[in-house]
Structure formats: structure tokens, C-alpha cells
Amino acid sequence: xxxxxxxxxxxxxxxxxxxxxxxxxxxxxxxxxxxxxxxxxxxxxxxxxxxxxxxxxxxxxxxxxxxxxxxxxxxxxxxxxxxxxxxxxxxxxxxxxxxxxxxxxxxxxxxxxxxxxxxxxxxxxxxxxxxxxxxxxxxxxxxxxxxxxxxxxxxxxxxxxxxxxxxxxxxxxxxxxxxxxxxxxxxxxxxxxxxxxxxxxxxxxxxxxxxxxxxxxxxxxxxxxxxxxxxxxxxxxxxxxxxxxxxxxxxxxxxxxxxxxxxxxxxxxxxxxxxxxxxxxxxxxxxxxxxxxxxxxxxxxxxxxxxxxxxxxxxxxxxxxxxxxxxxxxxxxxxx
Numbered sequence: 001x002x003x004x005x006x007x008x009x010x011x012x013x014x015x016x017x018x019x020x021x022x023x024x025x026x027x028x029x030x031x032x033x034x035x036x037x038x039x040x041x042x043x044x045x046x047x048x049x050x051x052x053x054x055x056x057x058x059x060x061x062x063x064x065x066x067x068x069x070x071x072x073x074x075x076x077x078x079x080x081x082x083x084x085x086x087x088x089x090x091x092x093x094x095x096x097x098x099x100x101x102x103x104x105x106x107x108x109x110x111x112x113x114x115x116x117x118x119x120x121x122x123x124x125x126x127x128x129x130x131x132x133x134x135x136x137x138x139x140x141x142x143x144x145x146x147x148x149x150x151x152x153x154x155x156x157x158x159x160x161x162x163x164x165x166x167x168x169x170x171x172x173x174x175x176x177x178x179x180x181x182x183x184x185x186x187x188x189x190x191x192x193x194x195x196x197x198x199x200x201x202x203x204x205x206x207x208x209x210x211x212x213x214x215x216x217x218x219x220x221x222x223x224x225x226x227x228x229x230x231x232x233x234x235x236x237x238x239x240x241x242x243x244x245x246x247x248x249x250x251x252x253x254x255x256x257x258x259x260x261x262x263x264x265x266x267x268x269x270x271x272x273x274x275x276x277x278x279x280x281x282x283x284x285x286x287x288x289x290x291x292x293x294x295x296x297x298x299x300x301x302x303x304x305x306x307x308x309x310x311x312x313x314x315x316x317x318x319x320x321x322x323x324x325x326x327x328x329x330x331x332x333x334x335x336x
Contacts, residue, residue: 126153255290
């Protein structure tokens with residue numbers, strides 16, 4: 001059966017994008033259209049069992065609200081933040097999902113629902129942007145998601161590169177400061193500790209606790225535990241100098257990481273996604289300047305830095321494309 005005939009009979013894919021702060025479920029067609037979705041907080045502190053129940057809850061709400069049943073789907077595909085043992089279907093570790101160690105998520109979902117595929121969330125997003133988004137027609141690109149943490153996905157010569165063990169792309173855990181802050185991964189001075197949403201929040205909290213003036217002081221009444229990157233971005237847009245400075249500094253650190261990416265991979269395109277990228281030019285422009293300042297001239301001349309086209313749907317769309325590729329609907333992505 002040729003590809004066009006196979007695509008004509010493929011059912012939609014039931015997809016998940018599981019991150020440190022939220023879980024997104026979606027119905028995605030073989031051509032990458034997201035036709036329905038639901039979302040809710042991850043509640044990562046509840047441990048593996050608690051997060052799994054949240055996963056099931058958001059899946060079942062999606063099915064119920066759209067009057068769907070499991071038999072209507074080709075497969076379930078989950079994009080997950082963290083290290084993935086793809087052959088064995090394990091989430092080996094996920095810094096933003098505490099106590100997740102060798103969780104057999106693929107088999108847990110398959111037992112409860114249907115045949116399941118597992119892929120890293122940033123790798124899934126890279127695949128989606130390459131096929132359907134900002135990276136269409138680009139042979140070599142790197143996708144970077146900047147949110148609770150920082151993750152990466154890599155396309156080399158039109159193929160998704162997953163590395164020897166399927167865990168390539170952990171760009172957020174490159175060390176930039178050997179004397180820096182300890183990261184949730186156990187290392188110190190990671191890019192993630194300097195440029196992620198968590199890093200931005202932590203820095204603003206420290207400045208506020210030290211008595212620095214901010215619009216947030218009055219709004220949070222000295223209790224900054226609930227402060228988010230979105231709150232900081234909103235204050236920055238209103239002229240808050242403290243928040244503006246912290247965001248710009250995080251952008252500069254991101255740019256140092258981007259320069260390393262440019263020098264190592266020499267991509268044509270670097271795509272920025274994730275919630276923190278939505279802060280806009282106050283975050284992206286310092287990153288862009290630092291990228292072109294620090295990258296080797298040839299690598300810097302060749303690379304472009306752009307925003308994600310698919311936005312919040314990149315992860316679930318890529319999860320679907322990966323599953324269809326494994327099923328034979330588009331060629332199995334390279335695993336290194």
C-alpha cells in the first residue's frame with residue numbers, strides 16, 4: 001500500500017505533551033491538524049502516580065467533551081520533558097517531574113488506553129516545526145523550548161536526531177558556570193538555571209526579598225511564592241525596571257547558549273518556543289545580540305533565530321507525526 005492510500009485510512013492520533021507545569025492533550029490528524037485539545041496543571045510535586053492520574057484525567061476529559069472513544073484513534077503518542085529510553089518506553093528521569101525514575105509510561109498508557117509511543121517533548125516540537133512550522137524546507141535546525149526548564153530538539157539533514165540512546169538535545173543542561181546555582185538535574189550552573197522561566201522567577205524573588213523596588217511588591221504583599229514568569233513579563237511591559245533587567249539578563253545568558261549551539265551544529269535555523277519565549281523582544285533581542293556577538297563568524301552568518309510557528313501545539317503535533325512515522329505513514333524518524 002502506498003503512502004497516500006495509507007494516509008487516507010489513518011485514524012487521528014491521541015496525543016499528550018507532558019511538561020513540568022502543564023499537561024496538554026489533543027486530537028491530531030495524520031496531516032498535523034490539532035482538532036481538539038484540553039489542558040491542566042501537571043502538579044509535579046504529587047509524584048509519578050499523581051501525575052499519571054492527571055494525565056488520565058486530561059485525556060478522559062478530552063474524550064468526554066468531544067464524544068470520542070479510544071477505538072476511534074490510531075495510537076496514543078506522548079511527548080514528555082526529560083530523558084526517554086525510547087526502545088523500552090521509559091521516562092528515565094525528568095528534572096521537572098520529581099521522583100520520576102525509569103517510569104514505564106509507555107506501557108502504563110498502553111495498558112489503560114491503546115498502543116503508545118513515547119518521545120522527548122522538545123524533539124517532538126522540533127519534528128513538528130520542521131515538517132509543518134517555522135522550519136519547513138530547512139535541512140538543519142535546532143528547536144529550543146524555554147519554559148519551566150530548557151530543552152532542545154535537533155534536525156540534521158532533514159532527519160530528527162535522537163542520539164545513541166534517544167536522549168539527544170538536553171541543551172538546557174549544558175554548564176555555563178561551574179560555580180553557579182545547583183540545577184534540578186543535580187549539576188550546577190546549567191543554562192536552565194540562568195535563562196529559564198524558573199530562573200527568572202527565582203532571580204526576581206531574590207531581588208524583591210532584598211528590598212528592591214518593583215510594581216510586584218504591592219501586588220504580592222511581600223509573599224512572592226506564587227510569582228510566575230507571566231507576572232514578571234506583565235510588570236516588565238508596564239515599565240518595571242527590575243523585571244525588565246532580569247528578563248534582559250536571562251536573554252543574554254540564553255544567547256550565550258545559542259552561540260554554543262550555532263558553533264556546534266552550524267544550523268540554518270534556531271527556533272525558540274515555550275512559554276518564556278512569549279515574553280517577546282525584551283527577552284529575544286538580548287539573546288539574538290549575544291548569539292551573533294559570540295558565535296564564530298561563519299556559523300553566525302549562516303544562522304537565523306525565529307519564534308515557533310506552532311506555539312503550544314508543537315509538542316502534541318510532533319508526537320503525532322512521530323507516531324505516524326513509526327506506524328509507516330511517513331517514514332520512521334532517525335534515532336541517530
